[in-house]
Amino acid sequence: MARSPLCTPRDHLLSRRQWLGATALAGASALAVNPLTIAAEAKKKGKQVLFVWLDGGLSQLESWDPKPNTPFGGPFRAIPTSVPGIHISELLPNSAKQMHHLALVRSLCTQDNSHSAGVERIQRGDPKNRGVTYPYFGSAVAKLLGSGDSGLPPYIHVKPLSGGFMPKDAGFLGPKFGALALGDGKAPDNLLRPETMTAEEDNERNELRNLVDQRYAENRRTNTMEATRYVFNMAAQLQKRRDLFDISTYSPKDVERYGKHEIGRHMLIARRMLEAGVTFVKVSSFGWDTHGDNFNGQGSLVPQFDQAFAAMISDLHERGMLEHTLVIAMSEFGRTPRINGHLGRDHWPEAWSLAMGGTGIKKGAVVGKTNDKGTFVATDEHDIGHLFHTWFRALGIDPKKTEYDNEGQPLPIAHEGCKPLTEALA
Amino acid sequence: MPRHLVLTLLLAFPAAPFAAEPLSARIDQLISAKASNAKFSNLSDNAEFLRRIYLDLAGRIPARDETARFLADASPTKRSKLIDDLLNGPDFPTRMSEQFHVMFMERLGDHADWSAYLLESFKKNKPWNQIAKEILRADGSNPETKGSSFFMSKRLEHYGQQTVDYSALTRDIGRLFLGKDLRCAECHDHLFIEEYKQKDFKGLFAFVQNAFLNDEKTAVVGEKPMPGKVPFMSVFKKIPKETGPGLPGGKELEVVVFKKGEEYAKAPDPKAKSPGQLKFSPLTLLSEQVPSKESPDFARNITNRIWFLLLGRGIVHPLDLHHAGNPPSHPELLALLADEFVAHGYDIKWLITEITRSQTYQRSGKLPEGVAKAEPQLFVTSLEKRLSAEQLIASFQTALNVKADPAAKTKIMKAYANAPREPEDEISPMLKGALFLLNDPLVLGWLAPQPGNVVDQLSKKPEGELADEVYLTVLSRKPTDAERQTVNAYVKKHEAKKAEAVSRLVWALLASTEFGINH
Numbered sequence: 001m002a003r004s005p006l007c008t009p010r011d012h013l014l015s016r017r018q019w020l021g022a023t024a025l026a027g028a029s030a031l032a033v034n035p036l037t038i039a040a041e042a043k044k045k046g047k048q049v050l051f052v053w054l055d056g057g058l059s060q061l062e063s064w065d066p067k068p069n070t071p072f073g074g075p076f077r078a079i080p081t082s083v084p085g086i087h088i089s090e091l092l093p094n095s096a097k098q099m100h101h102l103a104l105v106r107s108l109c110t111q112d113n114s115h116s117a118g119v120e121r122i123q124r125g126d127p128k129n130r131g132v133t134y135p136y137f138g139s140a141v142a143k144l145l146g147s148g149d150s151g152l153p154p155y156i157h158v159k160p161l162s163g164g165f166m167p168k169d170a171g172f173l174g175p176k177f178g179a180l181a182l183g184d185g186k187a188p189d190n191l192l193r194p195e196t197m198t199a200e201e202d203n204e205r206n207e208l209r210n211l212v213d214q215r216y217a218e219n220r221r222t223n224t225m226e227a228t229r230y231v232f233n234m235a236a237q238l239q240k241r242r243d244l245f246d247i248s249t250y251s252p253k254d255v256e257r258y259g260k261h262e263i264g265r266h267m268l269i270a271r272r273m274l275e276a277g278v279t280f281v282k283v284s285s286f287g288w289d290t291h292g293d294n295f296n297g298q299g300s301l302v303p304q305f306d307q308a309f310a311a312m313i314s315d316l317h318e319r320g321m322l323e324h325t326l327v328i329a330m331s332e333f334g335r336t337p338r339i340n341g342h343l344g345r346d347h348w349p350e351a352w353s354l355a356m357g358g359t360g361i362k363k364g365a366v367v368g369k370t371n372d373k374g375t376f377v378a379t380d381e382h383d384i385g386h387l388f389h390t391w392f393r394a395l396g397i398d399p400k401k402t403e404y405d406n407e408g409q410p411l412p413i414a415h416e417g418c419k420p421l422t423e424a425l426a
Numbered sequence: 427m428p429r430h431l432v433l434t435l436l437l438a439f440p441a442a443p444f445a446a447e448p449l450s451a452r453i454d455q456l457i458s459a460k461a462s463n464a465k466f467s468n469l470s471d472n473a474e475f476l477r478r479i480y481l482d483l484a485g486r487i488p489a490r491d492e493t494a495r496f497l498a499d500a501s502p503t504k505r506s507k508l509i510d511d512l513l514n515g516p517d518f519p520t521r522m523s524e525q526f527h528v529m530f531m532e533r534l535g536d537h538a539d540w541s542a543y544l545l546e547s548f549k550k551n552k553p554w555n556q557i558a559k560e561i562l563r564a565d566g567s568n569p570e571t572k573g574s575s576f577f578m579s580k581r582l583e584h585y586g587q588q589t590v591d592y593s594a595l596t597r598d599i600g601r602l603f604l605g606k607d608l609r610c611a612e613c614h615d616h617l618f619i620e621e622y623k624q625k626d627f628k629g630l631f632a633f634v635q636n637a638f639l640n641d642e643k644t645a646v647v648g649e650k651p652m653p654g655k656v657p658f659m660s661v662f663k664k665i666p667k668e669t670g671p672g673l674p675g676g677k678e679l680e681v682v683v684f685k686k687g688e689e690y691a692k693a694p695d696p697k698a699k700s701p702g703q704l705k706f707s708p709l710t711l712l713s714e715q716v717p718s719k720e721s722p723d724f725a726r727n728i729t730n731r732i733w734f735l736l737l738g739r740g741i742v743h744p745l746d747l748h749h750a751g752n753p754p755s756h757p758e759l760l761a762l763l764a765d766e767f768v769a770h771g772y773d774i775k776w777l778i779t780e781i782t783r784s785q786t787y788q789r790s791g792k793l794p795e796g797v798a799k800a801e802p803q804l805f806v807t808s809l810e811k812r813l814s815a816e817q818l819i820a821s822f823q824t825a826l827n828v829k830a831d832p833a834a835k836t837k838i839m840k841a842y843a844n845a846p847r848e849p850e851d852e853i854s855p856m857l858k859g860a861l862f863l864l865n866d867p868l869v870l871g872w873l874a875p876q877p878g879n880v881v882d883q884l885s886k887k888p889e890g891e892l893a894d895e896v897y898l899t900v901l902s903r904k905p906t907d908a909e910r911q912t913v914n915a916y917v918k919k920h921e922a923k924k925a926e927a928v929s930r931l932v933w934a935l936l937a938s939t940e941f942g943i944n945h
Binding site: 129131164165167175180188189190191192193194201202204205206208209211212213215216217219220221224225227228230231232234235239 | 617618791792793799800807810840853854855856857858859860861862864865866867870906908909912916926930931933934935937938939940942943945
């Protein structure tokens with residue numbers, strides 16, 4: 001999806017050349033405050049993140065904040081959940097049973113009404129404009145928590161359509177912290193070694209290649225050689241874990257439980273990635289922009305999400321992984337209470353919801369509420385900056401004490417005008 | 427020339443110090459003057475120069491025999507002769523048309539007429555001001571220049587519910603023709619760059635806001651009559667303003683509004699898919715205003731971009747941020763290049779000749795003794811340059827003596843090209859490229875020993891020649907003793923399956939950093 005945000009010019013970006021120039025110092029760069037301590041802590045706890053992105057805008061009224069029997073409520077009912085007092089849409093029957101692992105935020109009030117601005121703004125946490133492009137949450141976590149010892153890239157994005165390495169997510173952190181996208185959930189192109197080649201032959205040719213590179217760089221600038229080595233190493237790591245991408249080894253029961261639809265398949269792949277130790281796994285689902293025929297649209301999409309999401313929560317809990325995994329499900333905005341002439345709902349950043357759970361999050365919490373018609377937030381409004389503070393806290397990172405170091409420029413990791421939603425923190 | 431002498435000359439004759447000398451020498455003098463105490467790298471050796479100049483001017487590595495011939499040539503003028511030969515050779519127009527395609531279309535798409543137009547233009551060595559004029563006029567009705575409209579027509583397409591992105595078109599004209607990225611000045615004066623004003627963005631926008639895509643297939647662009655000035659308002663200070671078309675920092679042009687029904691010199695003809703011709707045509711104005719001597723940004727931008735293509739870094743860098751806060755590394759040099767380029771009739775070939783003849787271009791990429799880090803903006807050590815997918819295709823073909831069919835070319839493009847709108851102006855090794863080399867059957871198939879192919883021929887060479895032949899063929903140089911030893915030992919280890927071992931050796935060289943970039 002091509003997006004051209006208004007204000008991310010090239011002078012705001014840390015250039016790749018600068019990154020290449022800085023790889024010698026990699027690891028230590030772009031983090032001012034004791035990165036080693038954070039990384040060590042994280043490793044000890046094995047903190048991970050599952051980030052489910054419903055691109056185009058999940059309708060809060062057909063999900064976490066139903067308003068049945070009101071002018072804008074639509075045709076769906078509300079149902080009780082495993083937490084007394086919390087009701088959600090009947091389109092989420094499975095998630096309702098997992099509610100005791102989750103928390104809801106019903107007081108989101110963000111600013112951008114367009115996809116192009118909203119997606120970027122939300123995922124970058126809307127920091128104050130300092131003339132730099134901030135990293136997406138995934139790249140931020142990849143930087144702050146590191147890749148652990150899984151040997152896999154720290155940030156994997158399971159998404160529909162095309163895949164590949166997406167350096168742009170990383171903003172000023174530099175391309176290294178970009179996302180490895182698995183297009184249509186599939187392994188990157190050319191992941192598998194040809195069957196005619198033995199592992200030994202493969203090793204030999206790569207040793208020869210490394211030797212050629214080493215000799216080339218002997219009396220030259222070494223940046224390019226190092227960047228080349230980095231991508232070849234990543235290729236080798238992925239190849240070692242190619243079992244992760246082999247869907248035929250997935251249990252048929254799981255495939256059934258998560259659903260054979262796209263988000264079901266992708267969520268199951270995401271579970272594998274989390275089990276393999278990937279720090280940040282993002283699952284994207286497209287097609288949520290229901291300007292027309294909202295009730296059939298959300299009516300068919302929400303149950304698919306519900307099936308996959310609830311299966312994931314249940315599995316993470318059973319495996320003890322919710323203890324160290326932060327789970328978030330959200331969009332770039334909600335949908336208008338007003339139902340338009342095409343029986344659709346349009347973009348609504350004024351009052352919408354998200355679900356989260358897992359490590360650091362208070363089970364069964366509900367933050368904020370909307371007014372009776374669901375048109376506006378009736379309690380304190382919360383912008384994305386508050387959520388970034390909350391999530392970092394949940395991961396054991398103190399946004400007040402941790403900052404990025406962008407080539408000498410100290411930058412806060414979350415908007416300094418915002419603070420965490422303490423009522424959602426465990 | 428010793429540096430202190432240059433400095434003395436500079437001090438002694440500050441006004442017109444080197445009027446009679448060729449531009450290439452003046453380039454070196456200005457680079458030396460700025461370098462101050464920085465150590466220079468040696469001049470490149472012949473093999474280093476040969477590979478670099480082939481990639482830059484022919485878009486491919488030299489073939490094994492071309493390398494051997496050049497290395498054996500004892501003539502002291504062989505470098506300038508090679509430069510002239512390549513500039514007048516069959517590969518130069520192809521190379522330039524591909525590079526300009528990459529730079530100006532930024533992988534947005536391809537069109538056969540556009541490729542043909544660029545190729546023809548470089549075959550004729552058309553002056554840059556003429557090419558730019560034709561591209562910006564985007565006139566599909568003239569059969570001579572019809573492909574030129576693709577720059578504009580592609581950017582006037584729209585997808586699904588998305589409207590035509592006129593802001594992006596405006597931005598691209600500013601960036602690519604004038605070296606100014608006005609993106610942040612669309613909604614307000616630029617917050618950090620003093621001279622990028624919202625009026626500059628809107629003035630440029632006014633030229634193109636009424637253009638439309640008349641026919642996608644033929645890339646014909648039309649214009650609706652301009653109703654008047656473009657109104658705008660800063661998102662910070664809500665004061666209504668308006669502007670007619672104008673270049674950034676330049677004069678605002680008058681908008682001539684004709685009565686309804688009288689706007690056209692030639693009426694549109696929907697049957698013939700002709701958009702007609704307006705009496706007041708902003709695109710015509712744009713095509714006259716941008717490539718003119720009154721627009722200093724125009725010559726500075728293209729000379730800086732050609733310098734970047736050959737030297738690996740712009741004198742102004744990034745290429746699209748010409749402004750006072752981002753000054754040129756060598757202000758006099760950029761001014762000199764731009765002035766001389768204009769004086770020589772915007773002759774790209776001439777400019778390339780002068781730059782490539784300079785010692786600055788011909789310097790080695792190896793660091794001077796005792797130097798760990800050379801400042802890139804001083805140009806004291808040659809910089810590495812990215813190879814485009816097109817250069818890689820041509821170089822694979824040359825090294826392996828194969829012909830890539832269209833499917834093979836598409837594969838290589840996919841593995842090495844950037845996503846649309848991402849300028850390919852930096853070296854950035856990518857995972858997809860590594861996986862392509864490691865596992866894709868295409869290159870591995872070319873490398874599998876088969877009777878008569880390169881690997882087969884190489885593996886039949888006697889031990890004394892094998893390493894030299896492998897290196898000459900792939901890396902366009904002779905190996906060092908240590909490299910000879912590595913090759914011989916490896917082949918010896920696999921004596922029973924020598925051809926397969928040679929195949930892996932050739933692969934290792936093809937997949938190396940040294941092959942994958944221009945250094």
